[in-house]
Amino acid sequence: MTIPLLDVQSLCCRYPRAPLPALRDISFTLTAGTMLVLAGSSGAGKSTCCQCLGRVIPTFTPADLRGRILLAGESIAGQQVQELVPRVGMVFQDFETQLFSTRVFQEIAFGLENLGLPREVMHARIQQTLSQVGLAGLAERDPATLSGGQKQRLVIAAVAALHPLLLVLDEPTTDLDPAGRADVLALTAQLRRAGAAVVIVDHDPEEVAEAERLLVLHNGETAIDLPMRQALQQTAIDATLGLRPAQIADFFVRAGVADPPVTIEEGIAYLRERQWKPARHFPPPVPPSGEALLEARALDYHYPGGQHAVRQASLTIRQGEIVAILGGNGSGKTTLCKLLCGLLPPDEGEIAFCGAPVHGHEMARMARHVGYVFQNPDQQLFATTVREEVEFGPRNFGVPAEALPARVAQALAAVHLQGLEERNPFVMARGERQRVAVASILSAAPEILILDEPTTGLDYPQQREMMAMLLALRRAGHTIILVTHTMWLAAQYADRGILMAAGEIIADAPIRAIFADPDRLARAGLRPPPITALGLAYGCPALTVDELLDRVERYP
Amino acid sequence: MTSSTPFPLNRLCPAARIVLLIITFGWMLTFTHPLTALIPFLIALAGVALARGGALLRRLAPLLLLLMGMTIVIWTLLTPAGAVLCRLGELTISVEGLSHATAMALRLSGMMIAGMAFIAATPVEELRVGLSQLGLPYPMAFAIGLAFRLVPVFSTMLQTTIQAQQIRGHLLDSGGTWHRMRNYAPLIIPVILLSLRNTDRLAVALAARGYGRVGARTSILDHRWQWSDTLVIVVAAVIGGLSVWQGRM
Numbered sequence: 001m002t003i004p005l006l007d008v009q010s011l012c013c014r015y016p017r018a019p020l021p022a023l024r025d026i027s028f029t030l031t032a033g034t035m036l037v038l039a040g041s042s043g044a045g046k047s048t049c050c051q052c053l054g055r056v057i058p059t060f061t062p063a064d065l066r067g068r069i070l071l072a073g074e075s076i077a078g079q080q081v082q083e084l085v086p087r088v089g090m091v092f093q094d095f096e097t098q099l100f101s102t103r104v105f106q107e108i109a110f111g112l113e114n115l116g117l118p119r120e121v122m123h124a125r126i127q128q129t130l131s132q133v134g135l136a137g138l139a140e141r142d143p144a145t146l147s148g149g150q151k152q153r154l155v156i157a158a159v160a161a162l163h164p165l166l167l168v169l170d171e172p173t174t175d176l177d178p179a180g181r182a183d184v185l186a187l188t189a190q191l192r193r194a195g196a197a198v199v200i201v202d203h204d205p206e207e208v209a210e211a212e213r214l215l216v217l218h219n220g221e222t223a224i225d226l227p228m229r230q231a232l233q234q235t236a237i238d239a240t241l242g243l244r245p246a247q248i249a250d251f252f253v254r255a256g257v258a259d260p261p262v263t264i265e266e267g268i269a270y271l272r273e274r275q276w277k278p279a280r281h282f283p284p285p286v287p288p289s290g291e292a293l294l295e296a297r298a299l300d301y302h303y304p305g306g307q308h309a310v311r312q313a314s315l316t317i318r319q320g321e322i323v324a325i326l327g328g329n330g331s332g333k334t335t336l337c338k339l340l341c342g343l344l345p346p347d348e349g350e351i352a353f354c355g356a357p358v359h360g361h362e363m364a365r366m367a368r369h370v371g372y373v374f375q376n377p378d379q380q381l382f383a384t385t386v387r388e389e390v391e392f393g394p395r396n397f398g399v400p401a402e403a404l405p406a407r408v409a410q411a412l413a414a415v416h417l418q419g420l421e422e423r424n425p426f427v428m429a430r431g432e433r434q435r436v437a438v439a440s441i442l443s444a445a446p447e448i449l450i451l452d453e454p455t456t457g458l459d460y461p462q463q464r465e466m467m468a469m470l471l472a473l474r475r476a477g478h479t480i481i482l483v484t485h486t487m488w489l490a491a492q493y494a495d496r497g498i499l500m501a502a503g504e505i506i507a508d509a510p511i512r513a514i515f516a517d518p519d520r521l522a523r524a525g526l527r528p529p530p531i532t533a534l535g536l537a538y539g540c541p542a543l544t545v546d547e548l549l550d551r552v553e554r555y556p
Numbered sequence: 557m558t559s560s561t562p563f564p565l566n567r568l569c570p571a572a573r574i575v576l577l578i579i580t581f582g583w584m585l586t587f588t589h590p591l592t593a594l595i596p597f598l599i600a601l602a603g604v605a606l607a608r609g610g611a612l613l614r615r616l617a618p619l620l621l622l623l624m625g626m627t628i629v630i631w632t633l634l635t636p637a638g639a640v641l642c643r644l645g646e647l648t649i650s651v652e653g654l655s656h657a658t659a660m661a662l663r664l665s666g667m668m669i670a671g672m673a674f675i676a677a678t679p680v681e682e683l684r685v686g687l688s689q690l691g692l693p694y695p696m697a698f699a700i701g702l703a704f705r706l707v708p709v710f711s712t713m714l715q716t717t718i719q720a721q722q723i724r725g726h727l728l729d730s731g732g733t734w735h736r737m738r739n740y741a742p743l744i745i746p747v748i749l750l751s752l753r754n755t756d757r758l759a760v761a762l763a764a765r766g767y768g769r770v771g772a773r774t775s776i777l778d779h780r781w782q783w784s785d786t787l788v789i790v791v792a793a794v795i796g797g798l799s800v801w802q803g804r805m
Contacts, residue, residue: 056760085766097757100705102679109776114766122776144708158765343719372723378753379713380720382745392742396725426749440724 003073004029005197006053006166011067013048013057013220022048022063023220030213032165035188035198037208037228040217041242041459042431046201049217050170053199054090055081072165086115089164089196093171095151098158104130104146105139108158115162125161133157133187148329149180153187160191167191169200173207174456177328177485179525181207203459206232206246206530209263216241232262244460247488247531251545255554267534277553278540287510290318292355293479294370294448299339299349309335311503313349317448322470322480324490324511327500328525333483336500337450340481342366368397371446375453377430377437386412386428386436387421393444411443414476415469431462438469442478449473450481455489467493488529491515491543499524516541565607565677570686572785573678576792580670583796590658592799597666604669609676613669620668624661631657680705685779694773702758710751717746 006029013023023045030036038046051057058065059081069076071087081090092098101107105126112122130136133153138146143154152172159167169188173181185208188198202208205228214231216223223241224234235243236250248267252260261267294317301310310332317323317340325333338344340351342358342365351358353369371393374380383389390408399407412418415435420428425436434454441449451470455463467489470480484490490497490511497514499507501524507514515521515528518536528536535542535551542548565573580596580603587593604613613620631653638652678686680701687697721742728739762768 054764056764059763060756060760080768081760081763082766082769085764085769090760090764092757092761094754094757096709097754098761100702100762101681102705103681106679106681106776110767111765113774113776114769116772116774118774119776119778122774126776162766338719341723343723367723367725372720374716374720376716376750378750379716379746380724380742382721382742392726393724396727444724 004070005032005072006030006199007068007070007073008053009068009070011049011052011069012065013045013052014064016062016064021220023052023217026067026217026220026222028213028215028222028225030166030197030199032195032197033192034213035192035200035208035211036213036215037205037211038199038201038215038217039203039205039241039243040223041461042429043219044217044242045220046217047170048220050090050168050199050201053166053168054088055079055084056090082114085111085164086162087165089159089162089167091152091156091159091167091169091172093174095148095155095175098155099143099151102142102144103139104135104141104143104154107143107154108161111158111162125163129157129161132160132190134183147180149176149183152176152180153183156184156187160187160196164196167196167198169198171201171203173202175329177525178487178527179328185210204244205235206244206248206262209246216243218242229262233260236260242459242461244463244488245545247529247545248534251531251534251548254545254549255552264530264534264537268537271534271538271552278535278538279551279553282541282551290320292316293319293353294340295352295355296340297350297352299336299346299351301335301339301344301347308503310339310346313339313503313505315498315505315508317479317481319447319479320474320477321496322474322482322494323496323498324494325481325483325498325500326485326487326490326514326524326526328485331500331524332503333500334452335503337372337452337481337483340366341370341372341448341450343372367446368444369446370448370450371441371444372450373434373438373441373452373454375456377433380437380440381425381433384424385421386417386423386425386439389425389436390439390443393440397444399444407443407445408439411439414442414473415439416465430457431459431465434458434466435469442473446478448479448481450483452483453485454482455484455486463489485526487515487526488531491529491532499526501525512541512543515543565603565673567784568677568788569689569779569781569785570678570682571689571779571781572686572789573674574683574686574690575789577670577674579789579792579796581667583792583799584663584666584670586796586800587663588656588659590655590662593659593662593666597662597669600666600669600673603673604676607673607677609672612672612676616668616672620665623668624665627661627664628654628657631660681777682779685775685777689779689781698767709754710747713750713754714743714747717743717750720746 009027011023011026012021014021026049038049040046048057051061052065053069055076057063076084099107101110108126108129109122112125130139135150135154135157143151146154173184192198200208205214209228209232211228214228215225218241224231226234232246232249235241236245236253246262248264249260249262261270297314299310299313303309313336327333339346358366381389383392387408390411391404394404394407415438417435417439425433455466458466474480482494494511497509497511498505499514506524507520515532518528521527531545531548532543535548540551542551584596632649633647635653635656638650641649641651684697684701687700688694726742729736
């Protein structure tokens with residue numbers, strides 16, 4: 001019998017003063033060249049598990065750790081994080097805090113220098129790794145000038161160059177667009193072929209379907225531990241796992257298929273084999289209606305270094321719409337939104353609100369009409385109570401003190417945080433902090449609300465809650481602009497999509513039309529959600545599983 | 557892959573660059589006459605060109621000009637001794653005051669420019685090597701280099717926080733002195749908390765790349781002290797020494 005590369009037995013972890021253990025009796029094994037996906041809702045114990053594997057717990061985070069972790073047959077108990085290098089390589093979500101050098105080759109060299117390798121060995125490994133990750137030719141570049149996907153690939157390359165036996169990746173693709181995500185996953189496939197075992201944390205197992213196994217944690221315990229195919233089928237059946245059901249499996253499960261396909265290719269083959277017929281007529285995309293609220297004409301913006309960030313962007317935002325601004329990392333989405341809300345002055349072009357042009361110094365006043373919720377709530381939260389935080393905006397805008405309680409109550413009701421006025425935002429969970437940030441913008445009563453990646457870092461139930469809240473805000477009369485690279489979310493909730501690539505708007509159309517053109521999406525570094533891809537391949541365009549179920553004539 | 561760009565200042569060993577910077581600073585501080593202070597100022601400018609630091613100089617030029625202008629105004633007004641050029645009410649502008657102020661502006665801006673030349677010529681990795689070569693323990697040299705590396709990261713963080721508060725109508729320069737000081741709280745608190753969080757992550761990420769392992773470290777950069785480094789340092793030290801001696805005469 002071969003010894004598994006990683007053997008985790010009865011792993012338990014309890015943080016000091018925590019009422020419950022973060023991990024309870026977790027056991028699994030992993031052989032060389034295979035990949036395990038760790039999934040589960042927020043607080044399930046995924047990151048804790050990764051940190052135990054890399055000995056971050058207890059080296060940096062004290063905790064009561066029990067159980068056994070064997071790496072290539074040897075216990076790692078009692079070792080420090082740095083002593084596990086190079087046997088264990090770890091990569092974390094935030095790539096910015098994992099880049100320490102001013103040139104790409106030096107970033108990769110850093111770990112090799114710490115291992116004390118001779119210079120010629122380092123050069124050979126750097127060249128080999130750079131070509132492996134598709135960064136050959138960028139050796140002299142400053143990592144700060146790379147795209148998000150390139151930065152994360154560089155971080156993984158820096159770890160891969162150490163030739164680890166086990167690679168632990170804690171949400172390495174969360175901040176990446178679909179193209180960057182695909183790059184990272186292709187890289188993990190290469191490393192597995194080279195013999196490394198990979199543990200990867202991902203909220204969306206369907207995106208990592210090539211992995212051998214899925215381990216879903218729930219409240220620190222193993223909820224399911226199955227081969228990937230069975231696990232994806234299980235996500236479509238078991239809604240208590242806190243995971244987004246794998247769309248392809250979900251479609252076939254709900255169509256009554258006993259052993260449902262789990263990939264697009266399998267799905268197409270099944271549909272063809274069974275001759276399920278697509279509907280012939282589809283309702284045409286609904287053109288935007290509603291009064292024009294915000295109009296931008298030929299906006300241009302350059303970064304201080306002179307690089308063109310937004311080119312000739314023209315768009316109209318109408319009352320009551322949910323508009324998704326889509327595009328890859330660095331495509332200009334955030335900059336465009338900052339221009340729309342007056343945070344950045346355009347170099348050229350015009351902006352009009354309710355038909356009236358807004359010029360120069362008046363741009364600052366746009367904040368009263370266009371609110372902007374930043375991606376990371378921690379970049380704005382500062383007050384010691386939720387009430388103080390939510391009052392901050394309207395107070396600055398001169399709302400009378402006697403009107404503030406009503407504003408706070410209304411904003412907190414909109415985000416379902418009533419009764420938490422006196423709570424300290426810093427001790428709240430990430431999803432709640434995101435809601436406080438939304439409430440702190442809503443309290444100033446802007447007509448338009450821009451949310452920059454509002455679901456990043458949230459699990460599936462939290463993502464759905466966030467989107468339900470946005471739908472309620474729309475019903476209450478707000479107009480929503482959503483910046484996102486979560487494709488299923490845009491497909492399901494947006495009315496219209498604005499597609500950006502290299503600072504330009506390359507499409508502005510109803511969301512159905514945006515997702516009907518995969519080639520155009522690919523030019524923007526994006527790809528349609530699996531269910532849309534399946535529908536398109538079968539001549540039956542659909543944005544959601546429900547829609548495809550309605551549009552396919554099924555046969556037993 | 558190259559370990560340094562071919563520009564002349566970059567060819568010096570990092571330790572030699574640090575020593576040269578210290579000598580240049582000392583040299584600049586010895587001159588009190590504007591004409592003599594102009595010599596090291598021009599040499600520092602040439603150093604920027606030799607280090608390919610033109611872009612950095614252009615970016616910081618407004619700050620540099622502001623520093624020079626303010627220095628000349630303040631020191632002229634603070635040094636009223638000597639032949640009077642003109643009087644502006646209570647304020648006296650003298651020839652000596654103006655001369656002293658100009659020399660002071662050239663010294664301060666010259667030091668800034670020399671610093672720019674050093675920064676342009678020395679990536680943080682080479683700074684680490686240089687400090688280690690001069691005998692600083694590696695963890696300290698690494699920490700200094702990392703601090704430089706993180707400046708842009710913290711600057712971006714601060715900019716984002718400023719925008720996040722600006723969108724909520726926050727104005728930094730409203731109200732009296734106490735109120736203005738309090739206005740900084742919504743900026744400082746998120747930045748400090750984020751910095752602390754990032755520092756934790758950074759420490760883990762460093763350890764995950766083997767930083768702090770027991771055993772000898774190696775370096776991919778091949779910067780050994782050469783005879784040319786010795787030559788440059790000796791020449792700079794001799795000129796500096798002569799300047800000091802001249803100044804005492």
